[in-house]
Amino acid sequence: MAELGFAVTCSSNMNRSMEAHAFLSKKGFNVRSFGTGDKVKLPGPAPDKPNCYEFGTSYDDIYNDLLKKDKTLYTQNGLLHMLDRNRRIKPEPERFQVCKEKFDIIITCEERVYDQDNHEEATIGAFMICELAALLSGTEDLDNDIDELLHEFETKCQRNVLHCVQFY
Numbered sequence: 001m002a003e004l005g006f007a008v009t010c011s012s013n014m015n016r017s018m019e020a021h022a023f024l025s026k027k028g029f030n031v032r033s034f035g036t037g038d039k040v041k042l043p044g045p046a047p048d049k050p051n052c053y054e055f056g057t058s059y060d061d062i063y064n065d066l067l068k069k070d071k072t073l074y075t076q077n078g079l080l081h082m083l084d085r086n087r088r089i090k091p092e093p094e095r096f097q098v099c100k101e102k103f104d105i106i107i108t109c110e111e112r113v114y115d116q117d118n119h120e121e122a123t124i125g126a127f128m129i130c131e132l133a134a135l136l137s138g139t140e141d142l143d144n145d146i147d148e149l150l151h152e153f154e155t156k157c158q159r160n161v162l163h164c165v166q167f168y
Contacts, residue, residue: 004137005030007103008129011037013055013093016109018086019122020129025089029133033089034096036108042079045070055095059087078119105136128157143167 006029010017013035021033040053040062051069053062063083066074074080086093107129109122132153139145146165154161 003030004104004133004142005032005102006133007031007096007099007101007106008033008109009036009096009106010109011035012040012042013095014040014042014086015082015119016122016125018082018089019119020107020109020126022085022089023126023130024133027130027134029130029137031133032094032099032101032103034094034099036096040093042066043077045073053093055093055098058092059083059090063087082119104142105133107132128159131157132161 006024008017008020008024008031010033013033017033017035021031024031035055040055040057042051042053042062044050051062051066053065063080066079066083071080109125109129135149135153136142136146139149150161150163
């Protein structure tokens with residue numbers, strides 16, 4: 001089977017999708033990551049004061065903006081560390097809705113999947129996504145085997161995978 005193309009998405013292309021992107025890339029998978037929200041939203045100084053950026057704003061620019069706003073806060077809450085990781089992977093968050101590329105597998109990391117959207121949960125999710133990617137990449141006939149592979153994955157991980165198989 002030819003190498004599968006993977007896309008991983010979350011709301012802002014910051015934490016979950018980027019952690020999975022980094023992990024899958026290190027394992028040799030053909031992967032890109034995206035956000036699906038209207039804007040890139042990051043926690044701010046208060047729950048009702050998020051930091052919002054347009055997709056396409058570079059990770060460097062976001063990093064420097066947060067550094068200027070409150071270096072201590074954004075170091076303590078891990079945002080600067082996360083942005084530093086992100087800018088080593090790709091230049092900027094990308095919005096899935098404007099991408100023209102076709103992918104064999106699209107994996108979404110919705111917030112409701114995790115108890116919290118933090119680095120630890122993103123890392124656990126990245127391991128699971130990598131395991132799923134390896135299963136799907138290891139078959140000669142993905143079209144026929146996908147239901148069985150997803151069931152195998154669900155059983156092993158003891159999690160339900162909401163999925164939709166589409167052929168085009």
